[in-house]
């Protein structure tokens with residue numbers, strides 16, 4: 001059994017259990033799923049944004065500091081060694097993947113749906129834990 005966080009077209013969120021992801025798809029496609037609040041049958045899985053939570057100030061543990069340092073190092077590394085391509089990120093990542101652009105590591109801005117499309121096409125992309133500084 002897996003638990004999904006669902007959301008209706010009116011924005012009500014609720015949890016439901018399914019035997020598997022296929023069961024969820026079947027039930028949704030047959031209109032068997034219903035919002036517990038308003039009864040809407042337009043149901044989808046709620047998207048959970050990846051997040052990295054760090055405590056701050058004096059309450060920081062040694063482990064928190066290590067995590068924070070790791071994030072800082074990662075972002076520094078990306079800013080130093082990757083090509084910044086700004087809002088062309090999705091296009092450029094796709095071109096590199098397809099061999100239409102010079103192979104290199106890049107970073108930039110992408111919308112959630114652009115990132116999902118890239119992953120669906122097999123282009124390896126990953127979210128950065130904090131937004132990199134923009135370069136001119």
Ligand SMILES: [Zn+2]
Pocket residue numbers: 008009010011012035036037038039040
């Ligand atoms: Zn609803």
